[in-house]
């Protein structure tokens with residue numbers, strides 16, 4: 001189906017704006033590109049979240065980035081001024097993996113190639129996480145010995161890890177030869193583009209190598225997987241998906257996630273998606289609404305209260 005005209009939330013009439021904010025009770029919000037950029041702030045995002053909370057909305061955050069310590073997440077939200085923020089208001093793939101492991105009663109140790117911060121979340125949750133951190137003295141002649149499986153693993157965990165190396169990839173390949181060993185993938189984001197436009201290899205590129213070598217398809221626990229939607233519905237008690245609004249900056253991950261889960265969707269242009277991409281997308285892949293940034297909610301609420 002060809003593209004359709006997606007409405008900008010500030011171009012709606014005052015009546016439509018009121019209907020829009022009355023159409024959801026819960027806001028699920030991506031972080032990078034929405035609340036902040038990876039290494040710089042975005043204006044008035046905390047204020048916008050507080051405006052939503054003042055209107056009685058529950059606001060939770062759903063990131064595909066586990067490579068950030070829990071304390072750093074909490075401090076970032078405090079720094080941008082989000083009130084009443086608690087660590088359990090954010091979900092990311094390491095937490096989803098923990099949920100999955102508990103739910104499926106995986107008692108054996110797991111082999112993880114995830115970041116140290118992701119592993120920390122899992123260990124704090126009681127998971128026996130095994131890693132392999134040999135970085136020197138590795139040659140093809142001793143690779144087989146170094147990556148010899150130490151014991152049967154319950155799962156191989158694969159997610160964003162900027163320190164991922166060849167030894168870990170090799171060990172993961174060997175553990176995955178055991179068909180009883182589960183295989184979990186955190187972030188399947190298809191691309192990572194620098195501000196200069198240069199594309200960098202990312203978690204999903206390395207996952208595709210493992211998939212090709214082992215013939216194994218991972219269970220995805222990050223966006224855009226419906227499984228993550230089921231996890232969120234369970235832990236945040238989301239009884240009516242239609243009354244949830246998912247806010248994200250990625251047309252490749254956030255919007256399909258929201259649509260797959262039956263949420264309303266709002267694409268913000270403050271992150272990785274240029275507006276042309278939204279107009280060029282097929283109608284079924286487009287968001288319900290778009291905005292320049294989440295800070296547009298500040299103006300929207302001011303507009304509604306003026307007309308009240």
Ligand SMILES: [Mg+2]
Pocket residue numbers: 030031032033034248249250271
């Ligand atoms: Mg994002």
